[in-house]
Amino acid sequence: MLILECPYCGVKAEETELHGGGQAHIKRETVGSDDDAFEHYLFTRANPRGVHLERWRHANGCGKWFHAARDTTTLEVFGTYPAQTFEPPKDIIDAITAKRPDWSFKNWQGAT
Amino acid sequence: MSNAVSALQGATSEGFATITEAGLRGMITLRGDLSSAKLKKAVKSTAGVDVPAQRACNSAGDKAVAWMSPDELLVMVPYADVVDATTRIAKALEGEHALAVNVSDARAVFTIEGAGAREVLAKLSPVDLSREAFTTGMFRRTRLAQAAVAFWMRDETTFELVCFRSEAQYVFDVLSMSARTGSEVGFL
Numbered sequence: 615m616l617i618l619e620c621p622y623c624g625v626k627a628e629e630t631e632l633h634g635g636g637q638a639h640i641k642r643e644t645v646g647s648d649d650d651a652f653e654h655y656l657f658t659r660a661n662p663r664g665v666h667l668e669r670w671r672h673a674n675g676c677g678k679w680f681h682a683a684r685d686t687t688t689l690e691v692f693g694t695y696p697a698q699t700f701e702p703p704k705d706i707i708d709a710i711t712a713k714r715p716d717w718s719f720k721n722w723q724g725a726t
Numbered sequence: 727m728s729n730a731v732s733a734l735q736g737a738t739s740e741g742f743a744t745i746t747e748a749g750l751r752g753m754i755t756l757r758g759d760l761s762s763a764k765l766k767k768a769v770k771s772t773a774g775v776d777v778p779a780q781r782a783c784n785s786a787g788d789k790a791v792a793w794m795s796p797d798e799l800l801v802m803v804p805y806a807d808v809v810d811a812t813t814r815i816a817k818a819l820e821g822e823h824a825l826a827v828n829v830s831d832a833r834a835v836f837t838i839e840g841a842g843a844r845e846v847l848a849k850l851s852p853v854d855l856s857r858e859a860f861t862t863g864m865f866r867r868t869r870l871a872q873a874a875v876a877f878w879m880r881d882e883t884t885f886e887l888v889c890f891r892s893e894a895q896y897v898f899d900v901l902s903m904s905a906r907t908g909s910e911v912g913f914l
Contacts, residue, residue: 622796623867624780628852631868674869676795 623676635669638681660723733834733894741905743840752808754801758824768818783865783878834894838885844914846905
């Protein structure tokens, strides 16, 4: 069972209270973007084996979207953080690199 | 004017805890900046209590204010006063980025009373309801089996629970089943 702490209401919510929202930190293309960029935005998603940054919604709770950093193979959770950011905060990056020294946000599959 | 009725019109069910549909309750969804002085004042003058802390419910008599999310409160007043109270809050918050809506008729309220009240909810929600973890005045939005609900503890043996009106029958049935005599777990 996956347990994530909602950064908005502080609830340690288990999976059934949450709704997954896929990859986090997607660059949203808009008017003026070329076709390739649009295709990438609409259809291409990272699916790393290891550290992943994801969006989650506390659906049966405060209803807010937040981001979570976790490992897709071990299900280890490094932390959660509010969604109003373009990149993970320092404490999350520190928590990840403490366990996975080679990991960096720049080299993460989902980085744009 | 039409005669307002609550979802299940006071249905009750006896088990190792008593489930009661609590009848009509005035409820106002208030969204806005919870740190704003104007909002704090409006809440205090309407419900007689302060803006609650995260995941708490402040109550006094038949009024209460519950923390729903970082920008949302649930203000509870007697049903007869709710239209006035909504107008007053909206007026007090004029010029602020805020919203007050009367949701009384879109919700149902239940009380779960008895020594086993904790257990009735613990069977249905992914919430730690042990005596140490969940105490009087705490408020929690979560799910009850398949329905989205919010509940809080009024005192050691009484919980109040709100859900969508359309799900009232389901919530009543599932609470009654959880409280069926002989199904006590005795863990909490």
